[in-house]
Amino acid sequence: MVKITINEKQIEVPEGTTVLRAAETAGIYIPRLCDHKELTPYGGCRLCIVEVEGARVPMASCTLPVNNGMVVRTETESIKKSREFILSMLFSERNHFCPFCQVSGGDCELQNAAYHEEMTHWPIQPGWSDFKVDTTHPYFILDNNRCILCRRCVRACGEMVGNFTLSVAERGAASIIVADTDVPLGESTCIKCGTCVQVCPTGALIDRVSAYQGHDESLEEIKSVCAGCSVGCSIKIMVRNNRIVRIEGDWEGAVNHGLLCEHGRYDPVTESRKRITAPQMRKNGKLEIVSWDEAMSAVASQLMENKNEIAAIASTRLSVETLTAFKELFAEKFQSKHVTSVEEGVPTEVVTRFAQTHEGFEGKLDVLRNADTVMCIGANIHHSHMVAGFMFKRNLSKGTRLITIDPESSELDYMANISLKTQPGSDLALIRGLQAVIVQEGLGRTPLSLPDAGQLIEKAVRATGVSLEELKQTAELLARSISPVILFGKGITAQRDESLIEELHRLAVLVGAVDSERHGLLSIKGESNSLAATLLGMDTTFELNGQKVVYAAVGDDYVSRSLTERASKASYLVVQASYESKLTEQAHVILPVTIWAEQEGHHINLDGRIQTTHKAITAPEHVRENITVLNEIALRTNMTLKSDWQKAILARKSSVTLN
Numbered sequence: 001m002v003k004i005t006i007n008e009k010q011i012e013v014p015e016g017t018t019v020l021r022a023a024e025t026a027g028i029y030i031p032r033l034c035d036h037k038e039l040t041p042y043g044g045c046r047l048c049i050v051e052v053e054g055a056r057v058p059m060a061s062c063t064l065p066v067n068n069g070m071v072v073r074t075e076t077e078s079i080k081k082s083r084e085f086i087l088s089m090l091f092s093e094r095n096h097f098c099p100f101c102q103v104s105g106g107d108c109e110l111q112n113a114a115y116h117e118e119m120t121h122w123p124i125q126p127g128w129s130d131f132k133v134d135t136t137h138p139y140f141i142l143d144n145n146r147c148i149l150c151r152r153c154v155r156a157c158g159e160m161v162g163n164f165t166l167s168v169a170e171r172g173a174a175s176i177i178v179a180d181t182d183v184p185l186g187e188s189t190c191i192k193c194g195t196c197v198q199v200c201p202t203g204a205l206i207d208r209v210s211a212y213q214g215h216d217e218s219l220e221e222i223k224s225v226c227a228g229c230s231v232g233c234s235i236k237i238m239v240r241n242n243r244i245v246r247i248e249g250d251w252e253g254a255v256n257h258g259l260l261c262e263h264g265r266y267d268p269v270t271e272s273r274k275r276i277t278a279p280q281m282r283k284n285g286k287l288e289i290v291s292w293d294e295a296m297s298a299v300a301s302q303l304m305e306n307k308n309e310i311a312a313i314a315s316t317r318l319s320v321e322t323l324t325a326f327k328e329l330f331a332e333k334f335q336s337k338h339v340t341s342v343e344e345g346v347p348t349e350v351v352t353r354f355a356q357t358h359e360g361f362e363g364k365l366d367v368l369r370n371a372d373t374v375m376c377i378g379a380n381i382h383h384s385h386m387v388a389g390f391m392f393k394r395n396l397s398k399g400t401r402l403i404t405i406d407p408e409s410s411e412l413d414y415m416a417n418i419s420l421k422t423q424p425g426s427d428l429a430l431i432r433g434l435q436a437v438i439v440q441e442g443l444g445r446t447p448l449s450l451p452d453a454g455q456l457i458e459k460a461v462r463a464t465g466v467s468l469e470e471l472k473q474t475a476e477l478l479a480r481s482i483s484p485v486i487l488f489g490k491g492i493t494a495q496r497d498e499s500l501i502e503e504l505h506r507l508a509v510l511v512g513a514v515d516s517e518r519h520g521l522l523s524i525k526g527e528s529n530s531l532a533a534t535l536l537g538m539d540t541t542f543e544l545n546g547q548k549v550v551y552a553a554v555g556d557d558y559v560s561r562s563l564t565e566r567a568s569k570a571s572y573l574v575v576q577a578s579y580e581s582k583l584t585e586q587a588h589v590i591l592p593v594t595i596w597a598e599q600e601g602h603h604i605n606l607d608g609r610i611q612t613t614h615k616a617i618t619a620p621e622h623v624r625e626n627i628t629v630l631n632e633i634a635l636r637t638n639m640t641l642k643s644d645w646q647k648a649i650l651a652r653k654s655s656v657t658l659n
């Protein structure tokens, strides 16, 4: 610990802390602009200057580490004057005519800094260049005229997202933010995560959708969790007049630390599907609007009449509460043997099967942050579960190595040290081959006896189409790593072969990815409640076999053509949905339900975190909550649901510790 004095206050902080952070712990605010708590200190704007006893000139506190006995003052007359001067320079450099700026009015950190210094005008004549405004991006606008060159966006895109799209071109006063080699943002390598917009302190990067829709102070902020995939990122839903205006990453988020992907940030605000706002029933071949009472009594009587001939399928985007009620209603009360989820267990079932003998064999996402090698097999993490991808992509420039194993190529291959293009379904041979090389070369961390290693290697080469040299390189890279992580997805799990998981686990142990302290084996799963659905046993293939009634609770999920075709084979189809789709077109009864942001519930993310989504907006008048509809069906058929989800999810052992 280091002792320092700031504004006559004695403070003790760990070594390596910056003066700016040390001041924060003592409740002393030092104005800053380029600093951001999730980014490496940069020291560019100089607004955070402080007086340090013994130092000749004011020092930037955001890059200054504390020193024992340091005496710092942040509010002397001379510091205040310098701060005002720095701000005056910033304002005069470019077009900061605040009344004409979208973020003016409490949302601009530059403007707020000026108010903080009680500035009423800037004494320096403004003189600015006329930079082109880049409007080519679908989600945001880049206006270099309002940029203060704090480089938060550049650092965020590289250090946090690992995409390295943004940089600074030109020099001095002509410096501008550009994408790639100065191409229009809309044609750049940007993956549209919006992190740069979230960190920009001024109106240089502004959101297209929420611009002109009200300043932060007129928006309501509801903390929740993204239901876009099983990563489960923490979000802030910004609402005005019962409408989602914008979604921001929550810097306090346990999983994502402020990051979001394109889907989490923009899908909810650009939703274009048509909402279902009233119950409908098929009459003379046509769907007609009916009362809830009429629709529910029709559903109840169909279910009672066909008690043993019901197939039920639910979306894995629904809350655990809803999935539990669904399972209880159809599997226990109506005794259906066919209760599953839209994912059909493709990303989870085999993993959960292996977990029955190897409980908690999977690790937590955090392990990716410190991995020195990531082996990504059958998972398209550049496209799906993007935020999990960011956790290691950002380290690739710092030496973390990447191995991709996939029959198809993807953008991830460009970043990989080794990219194996294997034959589909050849993974078991490959994994055994990797083990065999490691054993043969004596590189294993744990003993493993493989008397037929030579044969296994030959077989791997033959089955995968990968050369012996590539196989050896991969095995050696993995085995020589200190903190490797093996990540797998649907390319592996869709094969539904438990021995694949067993061999992957064995390989992970062999290379030290899994030992008594580290858990560097992860499967990425599917939608937001993928894990919950498999724990509830809703993970079987959906194929009718004589059932007359299909009850599909799809909520706000997308529905594939294949599911629509299979479900439509029933003579009676009930669809509980928020949006119109091919499936609702086929329905006999449509029950309109809430979307994720209109209800409260729990979601268990891919690494076992039980998180709560909160209600941010109110549903249209005749729309009911997913779980309410299920409870009402139970009531009308003389049943009551316990819906004890905490207990229900313990029915099977989990592949990852729940917490």
Ligand SMILES: Nc1nc2c(c(=O)[nH]1)N[C@H]1C(S)=C(S)[C@@H](COP(=O)(O)OP(=O)(O)OC[C@H]3O[C@@H](n4cnc5c(=O)[nH]c(N)nc54)[C@H](O)[C@@H]3O)O[C@H]1N2
Binding pocket: 228, 229, 230, 263, 343, 347, 377, 378, 379, 380, 381, 383, 384, 385, 386, 405, 406, 407, 408, 410, 422, 423, 424, 425, 426, 427, 488, 489, 490, 491, 492, 524, 525, 526, 527
């Ligand atoms: N942006 C976005 N994110 C999503 C989703 C989305 O639609 N969009 N969907 C969510 C859902 S529902 C799911 S289930 C997950 C799926 O996420 P992933 O598990 O990443 O599944 P896929 O995207 O299907 O990618 C599987 C990869 O396996 C490869 N593959 C196919 N066959 C084989 C094989 O035999 N061996 C090997 N080694 N690889 C093979 C494919 O080429 C593909 O690259 O993503 C979730 N996240």
Ligand SMILES: Nc1nc2c(c(=O)[nH]1)N[C@H]1C(S)=C(S)[C@@H](COP(=O)(O)OP(=O)(O)OC[C@H]3O[C@@H](n4cnc5c(=O)[nH]c(N)nc54)[C@H](O)[C@@H]3O)O[C@H]1N2
Binding pocket: 342, 343, 344, 346, 347, 490, 494, 526, 527, 558, 559, 560, 561, 562
């Ligand atoms: N054989 C087999 N069966 C499977 C799987 C498998 O890999 N193999 N995967 C299982 C899993 S994990 C899942 S989640 C299900 C899903 O079933 P899938 O067949 O994977 O369906 P999705 O691709 O999720 O999307 C459903 C439809 O919604 C549309 N859609 C999706 N996203 C958008 C969007 O953003 N905008 C618009 N306009 N349309 C969109 C697409 O046109 C798509 O046809 O299938 C499960 N069943």
Ligand code: SF4
Binding pocket: 156, 157, 161, 163, 164, 165, 166, 189, 190, 191, 192, 193, 194, 195, 196, 197
């Ligand atoms: S949206 Fe994301 S990927 Fe695109 S430039 Fe901004 S930070 Fe980089």
Ligand code: SF4
Binding pocket: 146, 147, 148, 149, 150, 151, 152, 153, 154, 177, 199, 200, 201, 202, 204, 205
């Ligand atoms: S665009 Fe915004 S975040 Fe990027 S350097 Fe300019 S002011 Fe800073």
Ligand code: SF4
Binding pocket: 226, 227, 228, 229, 230, 231, 232, 233, 256, 259, 260, 261, 262, 263, 264, 265, 385, 386, 387, 388
């Ligand atoms: S990674 Fe998944 S949970 Fe996170 S923002 Fe994207 S879709 Fe949402």
Ligand code: FES
Binding pocket: 031, 032, 033, 034, 035, 042, 043, 044, 045, 046, 047, 048, 049, 060, 061, 062, 063
């Ligand atoms: S906040 Fe320290 S130099 Fe910008």
Ligand SMILES: [Mo]
Binding pocket: 343, 347, 525, 526, 527
């Ligand atoms: Mo999925």
